Structures are given as C-alpha cells and as structure tokens.
Amino acid sequence: EPEVTQTPSHQVTQMGQEVILRCVPISNHLYFYWYRQILGQKVEFLVSFYNNEISEKSEIFDDQFSVERPDGSNFTLKIRSTKLEDSAMYFCASSGGVWGSSYEQYFGPGTRLTVT
Amino acid sequence: RKEVEQDPGPFNVPEGATVAFNCTYSNSASQSFFWYRQDCRKEPKLLMSVYSSGNEDGRFTAQLNRASQYISLLIRDSKLSDSATYLCVVNTPGGSGYALNFGKGTSLLVTP
Numbered sequence: 073e074p075e076v077t078q079t080p081s082h083q084v085t086q087m088g089q090e091v092i093l094r095c096v097p098i099s100n101h102l103y104f105y106w107y108r109q110i111l112g113q114k115v116e117f118l119v120s121f122y123n124n125e126i127s128e129k130s131e132i133f134d135d136q137f138s139v140e141r142p143d144g145s146n147f148t149l150k151i152r153s154t155k156l157e158d159s160a161m162y163f164c165a166s167s168g169g170v171w172g173s174s175y176e177q178y179f180g181p182g183t184r185l186t187v188t
Numbered sequence: 189r190k191e192v193e194q195d196p197g198p199f200n201v202p203e204g205a206t207v208a209f210n211c212t213y214s215n216s217a218s219q220s221f222f223w224y225r226q227d228c229r230k231e232p233k234l235l236m237s238v239y240s241s242g243n244e245d246g247r248f249t250a251q252l253n254r255a256s257q258y259i260s261l262l263i264r265d266s267k268l269s270d271s272a273t274y275l276c277v278v279n280t281p282g283g284s285g286y287a288l289n290f291g292k293g294t295s296l297l298v299t300p
Binding site: 103105107113114115116117120122127128130161163167174175176177178179180181182 | 220231232233287293
C-alpha cells in the first residue's frame, strides 16, 4: 500500500538554526500539505501546495517557513532561524490521486523537531 | 479559524462494548468530514470519511447532521486494538478548501 514517507524521524537543532524537513508524498497524489502538532495539543494546518505553488497557508506559516517541491518526488518544509516554540511533530500529508478523493489526506509518520 | 469540539474522554470500555463519540463543528460552510485515529506519538490515520447519508465500514458507523453541525462515530464490538485517540476532522472552507481543522481528540481505552 502506498504511503507518505518523511525524513528524518527526529531532528534536534539549536535555536536560530535552519532546518529542512523532507517528505515523499504518495506518488500519484497532486496535493501536498504540512501540519504540526505540539506535544499534547491538536494537529494544526500549516500550508497546502498544488501545481507547484502554495494554495493556502495558515497564520502560523509566516516568513520563517517555506516549502518547495525540488523534484518530482520530494516535498520539503524549511524553517529558517528556528525558535524554541517550533518544537513539535511535523506531519506531511498528500491527497488527490487519479483514483482517490482530493479531500482524503494521508499522513506520513512525522518528523519530531526539537529546538534547544 | 473556527473550532471542532470533542469530548476529550477518556472513554474506558470493556472489550466487546459499543462506544459512541460525538463532535460538533462551528463553520456551517464545511463540506468534508472525517474521522481519523491517532496512536500515541504517531501520525493521524484516516479511519473514514463521513457522508451526509451516513456510512458504515465494518464495526464503524459514522453519521453527519448538517443542520446541527454534529458528527458521530459508533464503534461496535470494540477490540483492544481500537484503543487510540479518535480525531474529528472538518475541512476549512475558503482558501483552497483543503485545509483540515482537527478536534483535540477523544481518547479510548478498551480493556480486557
């Protein structure tokens, strides 16, 4: 069964450093997303991406964040100058293949980001 | 961003019991509704989409009441493996329409 994959599974970084979180969405999906979940809190939407551009972003997704699809398979989230409050689990998701619903999103296993 | 409200639980039930979870959402323009399950420190996994006519998948039945902005999930003959947090999820209208708005989840523990 196709699945979303994410690397690394855990990233530790110092405050002020830049991190890049990587995702490989399900191969025939067209819509890509990043969400985050701070420990003990609900899952929060960050950004959606379609046709090589951002289609929607939340108020959390400020200038510190950027996304990119550098090739035909990877989808990345870059966080510039990380802050302590960026510590969270970051989930990539994808949806909208030829056979599937555009609205049913499938999540990767997440990258746990710890900012020290 | 409007909210999705769920009873946090925990719900502790014996194996074989029937358990029901409820959820309300505040944005009447929402069009897509889902139940996800999330195991501790894992990703949300899509359990089922929820359709206006109601839908069933094995032991799981989901209902949607658009007038009351209310969604439910019924689990029959619960198994130990059903222990997880159940997330009520609604799309956020406007923008792309694809952003998902998650509830905080209802915790279920099924005991032997």
